[in-house]
Amino acid sequence: MLPISYHEIYTSAISPHARFPRDRYRLVHEEIQARIKENPDLAIRIQPSNPAARDDLLLVHDESYVDAFLHGRMTDAEIRRIGFRPWTPEFVERTLTITGGSIQAMRTALEESRVAGNLAGGTHHAFADHGEGFCVFNDLAICARIAQREYGIRRIAIIDCDVHQGNGTASIFAGDSTVLTFSIHGARNYPFRKEKSDVDIELPNNTDDDTYIASLKQALPRALYPFEPELIFFQAGCDPLKEDTLGKLDLTRNGLDRRNQLVFQHVAYWNCPVVIFMGGGYADPIQASVACHADVFEEAAALRSTVSGGY
Ligand SMILES: [Zn+2]
Numbered sequence: 001m002l003p004i005s006y007h008e009i010y011t012s013a014i015s016p017h018a019r020f021p022r023d024r025y026r027l028v029h030e031e032i033q034a035r036i037k038e039n040p041d042l043a044i045r046i047q048p049s050n051p052a053a054r055d056d057l058l059l060v061h062d063e064s065y066v067d068a069f070l071h072g073r074m075t076d077a078e079i080r081r082i083g084f085r086p087w088t089p090e091f092v093e094r095t096l097t098i099t100g101g102s103i104q105a106m107r108t109a110l111e112e113s114r115v116a117g118n119l120a121g122g123t124h125h126a127f128a129d130h131g132e133g134f135c136v137f138n139d140l141a142i143c144a145r146i147a148q149r150e151y152g153i154r155r156i157a158i159i160d161c162d163v164h165q166g167n168g169t170a171s172i173f174a175g176d177s178t179v180l181t182f183s184i185h186g187a188r189n190y191p192f193r194k195e196k197s198d199v200d201i202e203l204p205n206n207t208d209d210d211t212y213i214a215s216l217k218q219a220l221p222r223a224l225y226p227f228e229p230e231l232i233f234f235q236a237g238c239d240p241l242k243e244d245t246l247g248k249l250d251l252t253r254n255g256l257d258r259r260n261q262l263v264f265q266h267v268a269y270w271n272c273p274v275v276i277f278m279g280g281g282y283a284d285p286i287q288a289s290v291a292c293h294a295d296v297f298e299e300a301a302a303l304r305s306t307v308s309g310g311y
Contacts, residue, residue: 164246174196
């Protein structure tokens with residue numbers, strides 16, 4: 001079974017008046033449940049997320065930033081930069097629960113299932129000392145530090161396929177040779193001031209499936225072979241989709257499937273555990289994003305069943 005972390009607070013703690021498509025978490029969860037009902041061979045198990053602890057956050061983030069967020073002491077400008085307003089205790093609980101869901105997925109992947117995911121997260125715009133772009137704490141970075149400290153993992157590759165550059169992740173791991181930061185994203189999209197990842201693949205607006213896949217196919221092995229990952233994190237954002245309102249690329253649902261398969265082929269080659277972080281998806285109507293997010297988890301479940309024999 002593929003374990004996926006999920007909690008209804010992912011949706012419920014965001015104001016219904018927010019412009020952010022809060023319902024996509026609930027809808028992706030419903031879509032996965034519907035697919036399981038239709039296909040009893042679809043081996044997915046939903047596990048409830050628990051909140052991360054303050055100490056988990058401190059593995060990556062500055063204490064002053066963590067405490068300002070937890071205790072509602074951020075300035076208006078800091079809250080605006082994150083993009084979720086207003087600050088509420090429920091929103092703090094949501095943030096901790098999403099981070100905790102990612103940590104739980106990482107632990108489950110390492111301890112038992114080899115493949116696991118969180119039905120949220122991939123909050124790659126969070127820096128050590130501030131949040132931005134809908135990201136408060138960097139769950140990818142926190143999971144990497146826990147994997148290194150508690151599980152003795154030496155080399156972690158973060159494959160970030162969200163259409164927006166993983167700037168926070170790049171900044172946190174700058175100069176750290178134990179974590180490979182790989183980001184394939186739109187050149188002319190947020191963040192407009194980009195950080196330097198170990199590998200940045202920048203794509204022009206309106207890039208199509210074939211161009212995207214060709215770029216990824218060329219870049220991924222070049223990055224992974226010299227690095228020899230022991231653990232892979234896949235930030236599987238679905239915002240490169242043509243229908244996405246924040247994406248600016250022209251990928252189809254089939255193109256995203258090909259992308260996922262390509263990443264999973266590399267996971268199988270390295271025979272290492274993989275954690276899937278949901279990432280962005282902002283189609284309007286949201287249904288196009290929901291289908292693509294559910295595809296990622298369905299394909300991960302198939303990967304889990306094909307590789308589990310070897311694990
Ligand atoms: Zn994004």
